[in-house]
Every structure is written in structure tokens, then in C-alpha cells.
Amino acid sequence: MAVHEFDAVIVGAGGAGLYAAMELSRQADLRVAVISKLYPTRSHTGAAQGGIGAALGNMEEDHWEWHMFDTVKGGDYLVDQDAAEILAREAIETVYDLEHLGLPFDRTPDGRIAQRRFGGHTHHFGQGPVRRACHAADRTGHMILQTLYQQCLRQNVRFFNEFQVLDLLLEDGVACGVVAWEILTGELHTFHARAVMFATGGWGRIYKVTSNAHTLTGDGAAICWRRGIPLEDMEFYQFHPTGIYRLGILMSEAARGEGAVLRNRHGERFMERYSPTLLDLAPRDIIARAMITEIREGRGIDGKDYLHLDFTHLPRQVLEEKLPDITSFARIYLGIDPLRQPVPVQPTAHYAMGGIPTDVWGRVVVDEKNTVLPGLYAAGECACVSVHGANRLGTNSLVDILVFGRRAGRDMVRYLREAERVSLRRNPDRDAREQVERLLRSEGKEKVAALRQELAEAMMEYCGIFRDGAGLQKMLGILGDLRERYRRIRLDDRGRVFNQDLLEAWELGCLLDVAEATVRSALNRTESRGAHMREDYPDRDDENWLKHTLLYRNSDGTFAFRYKPVVITRFQPQARTY
Ligand SMILES: Cc1cc2nc3c(=O)[nH]c(=O)nc-3n(C[C@H](O)[C@H](O)[C@H](O)COP(=O)(O)OP(=O)(O)OC[C@H]3O[C@@H](n4cnc5c(N)ncnc54)[C@H](O)[C@@H]3O)c2cc1C
Numbered sequence: 001m002a003v004h005e006f007d008a009v010i011v012g013a014g015g016a017g018l019y020a021a022m023e024l025s026r027q028a029d030l031r032v033a034v035i036s037k038l039y040p041t042r043s044h045t046g047a048a049q050g051g052i053g054a055a056l057g058n059m060e061e062d063h064w065e066w067h068m069f070d071t072v073k074g075g076d077y078l079v080d081q082d083a084a085e086i087l088a089r090e091a092i093e094t095v096y097d098l099e100h101l102g103l104p105f106d107r108t109p110d111g112r113i114a115q116r117r118f119g120g121h122t123h124h125f126g127q128g129p130v131r132r133a134c135h136a137a138d139r140t141g142h143m144i145l146q147t148l149y150q151q152c153l154r155q156n157v158r159f160f161n162e163f164q165v166l167d168l169l170l171e172d173g174v175a176c177g178v179v180a181w182e183i184l185t186g187e188l189h190t191f192h193a194r195a196v197m198f199a200t201g202g203w204g205r206i207y208k209v210t211s212n213a214h215t216l217t218g219d220g221a222a223i224c225w226r227r228g229i230p231l232e233d234m235e236f237y238q239f240h241p242t243g244i245y246r247l248g249i250l251m252s253e254a255a256r257g258e259g260a261v262l263r264n265r266h267g268e269r270f271m272e273r274y275s276p277t278l279l280d281l282a283p284r285d286i287i288a289r290a291m292i293t294e295i296r297e298g299r300g301i302d303g304k305d306y307l308h309l310d311f312t313h314l315p316r317q318v319l320e321e322k323l324p325d326i327t328s329f330a331r332i333y334l335g336i337d338p339l340r341q342p343v344p345v346q347p348t349a350h351y352a353m354g355g356i357p358t359d360v361w362g363r364v365v366v367d368e369k370n371t372v373l374p375g376l377y378a379a380g381e382c383a384c385v386s387v388h389g390a391n392r393l394g395t396n397s398l399v400d401i402l403v404f405g406r407r408a409g410r411d412m413v414r415y416l417r418e419a420e421r422v423s424l425r426r427n428p429d430r431d432a433r434e435q436v437e438r439l440l441r442s443e444g445k446e447k448v449a450a451l452r453q454e455l456a457e458a459m460m461e462y463c464g465i466f467r468d469g470a471g472l473q474k475m476l477g478i479l480g481d482l483r484e485r486y487r488r489i490r491l492d493d494r495g496r497v498f499n500q501d502l503l504e505a506w507e508l509g510c511l512l513d514v515a516e517a518t519v520r521s522a523l524n525r526t527e528s529r530g531a532h533m534r535e536d537y538p539d540r541d542d543e544n545w546l547k548h549t550l551l552y553r554n555s556d557g558t559f560a561f562r563y564k565p566v567v568i569t570r571f572q573p574q575a576r577t578y
Helices: 015-024 064-074 081-101 140-154 219-226 284-296 316-322 324-334 396-416 430-441 448-462 469-486 500-524
Strands: 002-005 008-011 032-036 115-123 128-134 158-161 163-171 174-182 187-192 195-198 237-244 261-263 307-310 343-352 363-365 372-378 547-553 559-565
Touching: 008 015, 008 174, 015 032, 015 140, 015 396, 032 163, 064 081, 064 115, 081 140, 081 396, 115 284, 140 396, 163 187, 163 195, 163 219, 163 372, 163 430, 163 500, 174 195, 174 430, 187 430, 195 219, 195 396, 219 372, 219 500, 237 284, 237 324, 284 307, 284 343, 316 324, 324 343, 372 396, 430 500, 448 469, 448 500, 469 500, 500 547, 500 559
Parallel strands: 002 187, 008 032, 008 195, 032 158, 174 372, 195 372
Antiparallel strands: 115 128, 163 174, 174 187, 237 343, 261 307, 307 343, 363 372, 547 559
């Protein structure tokens, strides 16, 4: 067994992990490692298209208070407002920091960072859309990832690429390392560190139609949950309105920010009926529900389960210069030229609002009193700080990963100045080894790919945009059955070298865990708020449910809920209309 000694170990090389690593590695005496199951620039941050929200006010008047208000209202008032204030304020300096680090933002004619409209972002506290999204064409995430990775290399961060973390090490309630599987060799490595951070991204792969890559399987959230850490607000999972029909590949909201509109089978711009002020730039939960309503009422295209995203009135230059990637997606995947024909779209599973609970310094907290688990940090999509509440606004994830990735990095520096090194127990990799061996030796007949597909299809049907108690109960039963069958899998490849079969089997365990947390939390919350729409409880219920869910999985396999109050500072909850 290989053992590596570091001061800080970061799991995940997306925007959140890399920003934290960059901050830490500014301290020459600290040894910093980033472990990633993917080559860093293949992390999903690289797929982010439309932009990063910051009230720079470069193209029209804008203020961080407006950004904060939009974030709180967009999240249906479940947002912690102390965190939202930090997000909106620090977004501005973060964008300028990125610019100074070399990120090639698009420019206005007079050389400032260009900005465009995005869903739910408004001026004067909801009066109308505002240009707030800073962008590099529709490749903003790609540019962020390249910029941060270069800086990390320059500052000698040690990368362990294609290492899959399987377990978190805790001793006497203090985080002290992780265990990872080296994909190339099949060797287990123990990383002993004084601080550990999870930045492992989301879990869109619990759903069939999703914008998320095959690798987004909720590993970090599942690992923490198995170690007794609760998961927060898991019932809130976002469907983005415009995924390519059946494929889920994203047509960024930047498309609508640049003027594309949604139409039904009659060619109607139906959002006029659902959101008279913001129209096609209403928040995602509202548009996704409007689309499903149109489809249910027979106004889908040709009576089917999709609608049209219409670019045909836009100038060629807008598509070629501002939306080149999504234009080529339509051409490549559908053979459609969006200049001439509308693109068939349907809502696609996109973003986890919930996750590993943290405070505003990225420190993982384990209860409703915000008790910190020493040495453990989380940031980015796997974490819940909570700046997105019940529904995230477009462009706010990139802000979140950078602002809170940076804050986590800075707090880890502070922590490392005081923290002692905790000794590892004997055989720290024992549990991880058992997990792997069990999968390799399993003698059943079940196929991982089939179980994964059944899970994703059932989640789409019973825990999608609209849910109800009966469907969620049914889904719990399906999950029980899938778990049973998961114990009886058989791998085609039982070797150790580059065994993708094994890793997908291990990831299926994570998918089952995060799906279970999602379904249990959705069943428990008997109200509708943001992305969580219970048809049997269609109204928001502030009296009983203006609180965060914390779901624990106990060591005996039972589950327990606890609740955390929402932090409200500036904006009292109001009816949410657009
Ligand atoms: C198509 C698309 C477009 C988007 N566009 C926008 C946008 O315009 N604006 C916006 O704000 N947001 C956007 N988002 C959302 C945003 O991109 C993501 O939420 C964000 O990038 C997540 O970053 P992250 O750092 O948390 O994780 P990721 O970038 O997903 O990185 C996760 C990292 O964790 C590693 N990892 C995971 N599990 C393990 C493990 N077990 N062991 C080791 N390593 C592991 C992976 O290798 C990877 O390096 C978009 C999302 C998608 C899918």
C-alpha cells in the first residue's frame, strides 16, 4: 500500500477544487495535492457554457444587492442570505481576479468585460432583465478550467490524475486523509493529510435525460454520507429547460439571453402566459414546469414531449460569435442549422442544489448548530452552503465554485497554521479494499449498466420535475429492489488494470445513495418550493417548511431527519412572481 503525506488534499479538479488548490499553493511551505478521477481539464466545469454572474455594471447599471436579491428570490427564499451576500459581493472581485490570471473574457467595444442576460437576473429588484453574465463565447467554463489549471501547475500543486477516491479517513472526529484507487494500476493509495476537501461535482446521472457527463455520480456526497455526515436539501434538484430532445445535451440559457425564444406546436411564445415580465428569462424551475404543462396539455410539437427553441430570427453573427458551441451541437447531434430551423428541446436534469453542508468558509458542518468537522472542507456543486436554496439561477454555479472554492482554500491555510497531524490507524485502506474486493468477487448475474439505466429511468418518472407522495413511495421500493440486485452483480472485467467496469460498479453504489437521499428528502418535504414541486402539496408552506433538511444515514442503516433554520438578513420571504 502506498502512503502519501501532504498538508492538504483536495478531491476534484473542477473549478472549486482548482481555486482552493491555487489559494493553498500560494503558501510555499504547504504541500498540496489534487486527486481527480479525470484528467483535470476534463472536469465538468469545462462544459459550462453561458457565463459567470457578477454585478460589474459594464453594459448597464447593476449592483451586488440586486444580484443578492435575485439569488434569494430565485432560490424561493430557502437561500441562506449571509452566504448569498458573500456570493454577490465577492463575485465582482473574483471575475476581475480571473481576468488578471489570464481568462480571455469577451469584450465590449471599449474593452471592458462584456455581459449578457440570463434567467432570473434583474435590475431594481425584479423590474426587468439585466446584463450580468460575464462570458467567453459559450465556452466560459472551459476558459476558467484552463486558467486555473495553468496557475496550479505554475505553483507546483501535485496532481494525481485518474485516481478515484473511495473513502474518507476520520480519526476521533477529525479528517485526516482519503483512500484512492489508481485507475491505471489498480493499486490503493492512502493520502494522509491535515486537511481534506471534497470538490467532486454533481450527480445528474441519477436521471436518464441529463446535461451531466457520465462521470457525475455523486461520489463525494456519497462518501461523506457513509461516514455519518448529513446531506442537506437533497430534494432540490434542478431541471434545465433546454436540453436537446432525448439527448439532454445543453442548449445554454445564453441562447435565450441572446434572444432565442421557446415556442409550442402553435408557434406561440408560451412563456408570455407564465412569466409576463421575464418571459423566456424566468428562472429555470418556472420555465421547466411551464414546458411540462404545455406538453401535458397537448401543445408539445406534433403532440409529443418536446418544444422548440427558436433562433431563426437572430442574426448569423450572434450565433457564430456568441453561441458557437451550441450552434455546432445542433448541427452535429441533430443535423439542424439553428439559423434556419428551431431546435427540439425538453427539460434536462442539470444541477444539485443540495449536498454536503458547509459554512461560508467551506467547512463541513454536521448538524443544525453548524458544528464544524475539523479538517474537512467541501465546495462547488457537491456542497450546500446554501446560496441556491430551492432553485439555482443560471451563472451562479460558476460564481459559487470560485467564491467558495477560494474561501475554502483560504480557510484551509488558516486551519493548517494551527492543526496538528492526526495519526492514521493501522490499515487505513481496509474499508476501501473491502468495497473493491466485494465488487470484484461478486458472483451474481446482474449487469451494472442495466441497473444504472433502470435507476435513471425510474428517477425520471417518479422523482422528476413533478412529484407526489405515491410516486416517491414507489421509487423507494424500486431503490430497495435495485440495492438488492446490486449485491448480485457480476463484472465482465475482474482485473485491476484500467478496470472501468469496476469503477462504474462502484459509482453505481454512489448513485444509489444520492438517489435515495433525494427521494427520502422529497417524500419528507410536504410542500412545493423552487425545483421541488409536489403535486399533492402544490403550495409553498413557510410556516412549516422554511427550513433546511439534513438527512443522516445511521450506521444501522436507518435514516434520520434534522432541520436547520434559513438565515434571513435583508429580504423577507414574499410570493414569488416574475
Ligand atoms: C453543460 C453544462 C453547462 C453549464 N453552464 C453553466 C454556466 O454557464 N454557468 C454556471 O454558473 N454554471 C453552469 N453549469 C454548472 C457548472 O458548470 C457546474 O455546477 C460546476 O462547474 C461544477 O464545478 P465543480 O468544481 O463543483 O465540479 P466539476 O467541475 O464537476 O469537477 C468535479 C471533479 O471531481 C472529480 N471527482 C469526482 N469524483 C471523484 C472521485 N471519486 N475521485 C476523484 N475525483 C473525483 C472529477 O474528476 C472532477 O475533477 C453548467 C453545467 C453543465 C453540465
